[in-house]
Amino acid sequence: MSRNLEKSQSELHRFQHQKNLEAGVLESNPKLRPKNVKSVSNLAQAERWRTVIMGEISQRLTRIQDPTASDETLRELNNELAQFFKEKRSWEYHIKELGGIDHLAQRDSIKGQMANGIRYYGRARELPEVQQLLKAQKEERDLQLKQQQGKLKRAMQINERRLKITEDYYGLNEPSANEEMVEDEDDQGRTLNQKYKLHALKQSRRIGLIGYERRRTKRLMGERNI
Known part of the structure; x- marks a missing residue:
């Protein structure tokens, strides 16, 4: 029974989507968002899908700040955010190709924090494994800085000796x-x-x-x- 219901809903969504296209109404149902951005040739519709994704990102950024969220929930939310930011980027490239606004040139105010090639947001940065990665990165940066300072000091000493x-x-x-x-x-x-x-x-x-x-x-x- 549930499969028949899902099938009916899917057919209804497709029918409504087609009616919207014929009427020139922009689609904003997240369930109808295409996986392939190239399938959308209408600039206004591409902008609408980007706006929908921004809404999804905003919701998860709020939830990932929840002090009562478990570690597992934080990991799931962070993974979802990574996927949505990637999809948002794809739409922005496509919008530019369609002759729209160059969103890529605008700085993203939501940067998060990088650790081992992954960006973490909100309380996900407090996860134990993330804290270990951030600590290791800091130690590596400090070591590199110390080595650079040592090389510079030796070079200055040798230069002073040559001048004498x-x-x-x-x-x-x-x-x-x-x-x-x-x-x-x-x-x-x-x-x-x-x-x-x-x-x-x-x-x-x-x-x-x-x-x-x-x-x-x-x-x-x-x-x-x-």
Whole structure:
């Protein structure tokens, strides 16, 4: 008997829906909302279905704040909200395709809180498993922040050390025995030749020592990052 009643009601809904279409009346019965948004080509009707979904969301957001709701009820309501928000998004994409308002560009004031890829609303955020996920996320963020601060501090220390490295650090500006020997030479040509060789030697030593220090600094940085 109940099956016959359901069948009769279903036929009645379809008949009423068809009459509404012929009369240009927008349908708002949640039971008649199509699962495939593409099946609706009328912009006004698409907007109406979005409004219907917003009503469903509003009702569940109120219920999920109920302090007497059980954990199981909160889980069910949160799952339903996730489905309705997904459906709402689908209608908004379709409305934009039909040339309607770009609802996607508007910020959604109902954000909830993300945990492990799932958004939780109202008292669902107080569920034990959700609290554990939120705690783990916070600890992970704190650890990443600490590591970033440590890397920045080491980079600043190394940069300060590099700024302090000059030719005096390697003793390149101190007079050498070769310089004194060049100055004592009487032959001008030989003196110029010695000065040229000495200058080339200092340049080579300077480049070599600075290169060594830079390689040593990079190696130390690599060991610290390990």
